[in-house]
Structure formats: C-alpha cells, structure tokens
Amino acid sequence: MRHDLPEADDFTRPYWDAAAQGRLLLRRCGDCGRAHHYPREFCPHCWAGEDRVAWETASGRATLYTWSVIHRNDLPPFGTRVPYAAAVVDLAEGPRMMTEVVDCEAAGLRIGMPLTVTFREAADGVWVAVFRPAQGQSSSRTQEPPAERR
Numbered sequence: 001m002r003h004d005l006p007e008a009d010d011f012t013r014p015y016w017d018a019a020a021q022g023r024l025l026l027r028r029c030g031d032c033g034r035a036h037h038y039p040r041e042f043c044p045h046c047w048a049g050e051d052r053v054a055w056e057t058a059s060g061r062a063t064l065y066t067w068s069v070i071h072r073n074d075l076p077p078f079g080t081r082v083p084y085a086a087a088v089v090d091l092a093e094g095p096r097m098m099t100e101v102v103d104c105e106a107a108g109l110r111i112g113m114p115l116t117v118t119f120r121e122a123a124d125g126v127w128v129a130v131f132r133p134a135q136g137q138s139s140s141r142t143q144e145p146p147a148e149r150r
C-alpha cells in the first residue's frame with residue numbers, strides 16, 4: 001500500500017498528464033483572477049463555477065514558506081526515503097502548495113529562499129511536483145532565463 005500517490009480522476013487527469021510532461025498546472029478563475037492549488041473545480045476564493053475556472057501552466061517558481069524535516073514515517077514508501085523536507089511553498093502565481101524540497105541539505109533551507117519546480121516519478125508514469133533551490137541550479141528539463149535580481 002502506498003500513501004504518497006494521487007487518485008487521478010477525470011477532473012484531475014490534465015494535472016497529472018502535465019506533471020508527467022514536466023509542467024505544473026494551476027487553476028485560475030476568470031471572475032476574480034486568482035489562481036489556486038490543489039486543483040478544484042470551483043474557485044475557492046469567490047466560488048465561481050467550473051465554467052469560469054481554467055487550467056494554466058505555472059511558472060514553476062516558488063519561495064519556501066515553511067518546512068519540516070521528517071526523520072521517521074512508517075507509512076510506505078516514506079520509510080525508505082527519510083530524512084526528507086516536507087515543505088509548504090508559495091508559488092509565484094500566489095497559491096500555497098504542500099510539497100517537498102529536494103537537492104538541498106536541511107541546514108541550507110531558509111524561509112523565502114527561491115525554489116524551482118522539478119518532478120519525481122513516484123510510481124510508473126506518476127510524476128509528482130517537488131521543488132529544489134533555484135539559485136545556481138540548472139534544470140535538466142527546461143532552459144530558464146537568468147534569475148531576476150532585486
């Protein structure tokens with residue numbers, strides 16, 4: 001039994017199909033203009049109906065909001081994966097997302113650090129979005145423009 005895999009249904013199918021192609025999808029509302037994640041049929045901000053909410057590809061940029069380094073998890077398959085950094089990130093488009101930070105030592109994690117999305121194959125053909133530090137990293141999937149300096 002696995003506890004980390006999504007249940008894909010007809011509604012979320014586009015999300016998982018895009019993830020398998022290395023793209024993170026969001027839902028954006030045509031009425032209030034706000035994006036949300038995880039995908040819901042109705043806008044959770046203004047309750048506009050599903051005919052007003054559409055899929056869009058996220059930039060993949062995010063900042064680290066908070067995290068917790070997990071040292072023990074008895075639920076398969078996490079036991080073989082500890083320690084890992086369970087995290088909440090703020091996507092550039094606004095939504096807050098529960099995920100995991102990879103390719104970073106726990107001691108290197110900082111609130112607000114820039115992250116970029118990457119995908120991990122959690123099972124045959126099922127890819128989940130995780131994040132890794134954006135600075136000094138080059139994505140193997142996409143060529144990114146130079147990071148903005150502020």
Ligand SMILES: [Zn+2]
Pocket residue numbers: 029030031032033034043044045046047048
């Ligand atoms: Zn809305």
